[in-house]
Amino acid sequence: MKKNIISENEEISARSDEELVKLTLQNPDYYRVLVERYEEKLLRYIMRISASTREDGEDILQDVFVSAYKNLNGFDPDLKFSSWIYRITHNKVISHYRKTTARPKTVTYEGDNDLLNILEGESDLVADLEKKYTSGEVMDILSEMDERYREVLVLKFIEDKNYREISDILEKPMGTVATLISRAKKQFREKLEERSQTIIDK
Amino acid sequence: MSKVSENVLGDIRKNSIRPTCRLYFVVREILFWVFYVAILLFGAFIFAGILELLFGRNFEAPSLEIIFERFLSEVPLYWLLILVFFLFAGLYVNRRTKGSYRFQKRIILIGETLIVFLLGIILYFLEAGLFACEVLGK
Numbered sequence: 507m508k509k510n511i512i513s514e515n516e517e518i519s520a521r522s523d524e525e526l527v528k529l530t531l532q533n534p535d536y537y538r539v540l541v542e543r544y545e546e547k548l549l550r551y552i553m554r555i556s557a558s559t560r561e562d563g564e565d566i567l568q569d570v571f572v573s574a575y576k577n578l579n580g581f582d583p584d585l586k587f588s589s590w591i592y593r594i595t596h597n598k599v600i601s602h603y604r605k606t607t608a609r610p611k612t613v614t615y616e617g618d619n620d621l622l623n624i625l626e627g628e629s630d631l632v633a634d635l636e637k638k639y640t641s642g643e644v645m646d647i648l649s650e651m652d653e654r655y656r657e658v659l660v661l662k663f664i665e666d667k668n669y670r671e672i673s674d675i676l677e678k679p680m681g682t683v684a685t686l687i688s689r690a691k692k693q694f695r696e697k698l699e700e701r702s703q704t705i706i707d708k
Numbered sequence: 709m710s711k712v713s714e715n716v717l718g719d720i721r722k723n724s725i726r727p728t729c730r731l732y733f734v735v736r737e738i739l740f741w742v743f744y745v746a747i748l749l750f751g752a753f754i755f756a757g758i759l760e761l762l763f764g765r766n767f768e769a770p771s772l773e774i775i776f777e778r779f780l781s782e783v784p785l786y787w788l789l790i791l792v793f794f795l796f797a798g799l800y801v802n803r804r805t806k807g808s809y810r811f812q813k814r815i816i817l818i819g820e821t822l823i824v825f826l827l828g829i830i831l832y833f834l835e836a837g838l839f840a841c842e843v844l845g846k
Contacts, residue, residue, distance in 0.1 A: 531727060534720060541713040549712075564712060571716040572725065579730040582806060677809035 523587030531578060541571050544588070547665070548595050554660045555653070556599050566602050570595045589674035592665070596657075596675055647697045655690035662687055737806055744801045748823055751794035755828025757840030758783055758791075765838075787844060795821060 518539055521529070529536040548570060552563040574594050581590055648656060661667045661675060672687075673680045719725070761782040762775055770778075798820045802808050808816070831837065 534717070537720070538713050538717055541716050542710055545710060545712045567712055568715050568719065571712070572719055575716075575720060576725060576728055578727040580728065580733040584807070673810065679810055679812050681812060 524583065527578060527581055527587060530575075534575075537571075537575060540587075544591055545571075548591065551592065551595060551660065551665060552599055554664065555596075555657045556603065558599075562602075566595075566598050569602075570598050573598065585674050586671065589667075589671045592661075592667075592671075592675040593677065647694060647701065650697060651690070651693055654686060655693050658683065658686045659690045659694070740801055740805045744798060744805065747794050747798045747801060748820060748827065751791055751798065751820075751824040752827030752831055753836060753840050754787055754791045754794070754844070755824055756831035756837040757844055758787060758837075759828060759832040760837030760841050763832075784844075791824075795824065 518526075518529075518536065521539070523540065523543070526536055526540050530540065545567060549560070549563050549567050552558055552566050553560070556563075556566075558566065570591070574591055577594075581587065648659070651659075657676070658672060661672045667675065669680050669683050669687075672678075672683045676683065678686075762778050763770070795817060799813060799817055802816055802820070803813075831840075
C-alpha cells in the first residue's frame with residue numbers, strides 16, 4: 507500500500523508541467539506538485555527583481571499561484587509553463603509596487619550569492635576586470651542598475667532563460683530582449699569602470 | 709507540504725476558487741480580433757473617402773501636382789487625424805491579442821497601414837469612397 511503511494515507520487519513528480527496543468531484542471535490536488543516545483547525558484551526571482559523581504563515575497567508568490575490557478579484555462583500551450591508562470595510573477599511584482607508606492611530603486615540580495623557568483627563568473631562581462639571586485643561591490647553595482655536591465659540580467663544569467671523565453675516572460679520582441687541584454691551588460695561594465703576609476707583616484 | 713503550497717491550496721479551497729472557463733479566453737481572443745478587423749475596416753473606409761476626394765470618379769490619373777493641391781485643399785485635417793487615430797487604436801487592440809508581443813510595434817503599425825491602404829483602394833473601386841464622403845460630411 508505504502509509502496510503504491512510512493513510510486514504514484516514518483517510518477518506524478520515525473521510528469522511534465524504541461525501534463526500537470528491538464529491534470530490540475532481535472533483535480534485541483536495536482537496543483538500542489540506545480541506549486542512545490544516552482545515556489546523556491548519564483549520566490550528567489552521575486553526577491554532578485556524587487557526589494558521584497560522574504561515575507562513580502564511569499565505574499566506576492568501566493569498571489570501568483572492563485573492567479574495562475576484562476577487563469578489555468580488561458581494557459582497557451584505554445585508557451586512553456588515556466589515562461590507563463592514567470593510572466594505572471596513579473597506582472598504581479600509590477601502591480602504590487604504600483605499598489606504600494608514607487609517601484610524599488612535599490613535591491614537587497616540578502617542570502618543570494620548565486621547572482622553574484624554567476625555575474626562574476628560571466629567571462630565576457632568581467633574578464634577584463636580581472637575579478638578584482640568583491641561580491642559586495644558587484645552587489646552595489648547591480649542595485650544601482652535600472653530595473654529593466656537588472657531583470658534581464660537575472661533572467662539570462664541566473665534563471666538561465668534563453669531569448670525566446672525572456673521574450674515570452676517580458677512580452678517583448680526577441681530583438682528588444684537582445685538590445686536590453688546588450689545594454690544591461692554595457693551598463694554593468696560602465697558602472698564597474700566608474701568604480702574602478704574612483705578607487706584609482708583615491 | 710510546504711507553507712506556500714499549503715496556503716495556496718487552502719486559499720483555493722476556502723474561497724472555492726475555480727479556474728475561469730476556457731470559453732471566456734476563447735471569446736475574449738475572438739472579440740479582440742473582431743474589434744481589430746473592424747478598426748482596420750473603418751480606417752480603410754476613411755482612406756477610400758480620401759481617394760474619392762483626390763481622384764473623383766473619372767479614373768483619369770491627374771498629375772502629382774494636382775493630387776498634392778487637392779490633398780491640401782480638399783482633404784479635411786480631421787479625416788487624417790481620424791485615420792491616424794484608427795491606426796494607433798488598431799495597434800493598441802492588436803497588442804492585446806495572443807502572441808502579438810513577438811512583433812515590434814513599428815512592424816505592426818507599418819503592416820496595418822499597408823492593409824488599410826490596400827483595403828481602402830478596394831473599397832474606393834467598390835464606390836465606398838462616395839459613401840464615406842457622405843457619411844463624413846464632404
